[in-house]
Amino acid sequence: MSSSIDPRSCRVALLCGGKSNEREISLASGKGAREALETAGFSVTDIDPANKEDLKRLIEEPFDVAFLCLHGKYGEDGTVQGLLDIIGIPYTCSGVWSSALAMDKVKAKVFYEREGIPTPPSLTVNKGDKVDIQQVISSMGEKVVVKPGTEGSAIGVFIVEGAEAIEEALQKALDIDDEVLIERYIKGREFTVAVLGNHEPKAMPVIEIVPKSDFYDFESKYAVGGSQHICPARIPDDVTKVMQREAENAHKALSCSGTSRTDFILEDNGDCWALETNTIPGMTATSLLPDAARAAGMTFPELCTKLIELALEEPVR
Numbered sequence: 001m002s003s004s005i006d007p008r009s010c011r012v013a014l015l016c017g018g019k020s021n022e023r024e025i026s027l028a029s030g031k032g033a034r035e036a037l038e039t040a041g042f043s044v045t046d047i048d049p050a051n052k053e054d055l056k057r058l059i060e061e062p063f064d065v066a067f068l069c070l071h072g073k074y075g076e077d078g079t080v081q082g083l084l085d086i087i088g089i090p091y092t093c094s095g096v097w098s099s100a101l102a103m104d105k106v107k108a109k110v111f112y113e114r115e116g117i118p119t120p121p122s123l124t125v126n127k128g129d130k131v132d133i134q135q136v137i138s139s140m141g142e143k144v145v146v147k148p149g150t151e152g153s154a155i156g157v158f159i160v161e162g163a164e165a166i167e168e169a170l171q172k173a174l175d176i177d178d179e180v181l182i183e184r185y186i187k188g189r190e191f192t193v194a195v196l197g198n199h200e201p202k203a204m205p206v207i208e209i210v211p212k213s214d215f216y217d218f219e220s221k222y223a224v225g226g227s228q229h230i231c232p233a234r235i236p237d238d239v240t241k242v243m244q245r246e247a248e249n250a251h252k253a254l255s256c257s258g259t260s261r262t263d264f265i266l267e268d269n270g271d272c273w274a275l276e277t278n279t280i281p282g283m284t285a286t287s288l289l290p291d292a293a294r295a296a297g298m299t300f301p302e303l304c305t306k307l308i309e310l311a312l313e314e315p316v317r
Contacts, residue, residue: 020072148177
């Protein structure tokens, strides 16, 4: 893959770490991205936004681009993107509004529905609300998914059945976040589709995720051997095309830039449901975006180079 930039003349600020619950995963992503960027020939400086001295370096030193490996709050939610816009450093992945929107699962669903992207029915609970659990069951079913509104990496996600279990999961999720999503449980196989591009995004090969546990939870995502990634996925061509189309639609509906990754559930009857869109996919040894890139014939260093090229183009902001 030929590149339109000369890595030797491009100084990269690699942002990883931060202050979210996903700090350790962010550091692991940063390590993976650093190795790939250096292999591609870039000069890379690690910047940890949790460190004020690092933030001073980001402002004072002449970086050409910021490569974002931040996950969770204070990184994936638009806050760091706003700082980078103010100080004038181009950055990989999505802008302020798109990052904040995709991070908020409740509001992202509104945009899915507006664009006709199928997503599981849900209801929202805010801290302090009085919740009638029987009413929840009557609208969502006995078995539901309870998840914090603005956390990632499956932190605080519970698949539960029955009134008592739902109430307990709701309280645990509200301890993590002020806004919680209760979603109808949909039984099916799990898939994810990464997308690359700014104004003309293109879906990459579909990955089927086979977790060792009941669903794609934190350990399945990040533990070595926690899940199996099958790419290309074991699905018919017409289902592949539908999933790729909806991933591109989600990327555009949320005004994403650079890359995104949308997760899906596929029912046995063929119905496909979009769960959520991640605007800064992981870059660890077990991450899905590098897997999809390899299946598309792109090495990890080539993928990182492409993300920088997209950051230096005119992104969707």
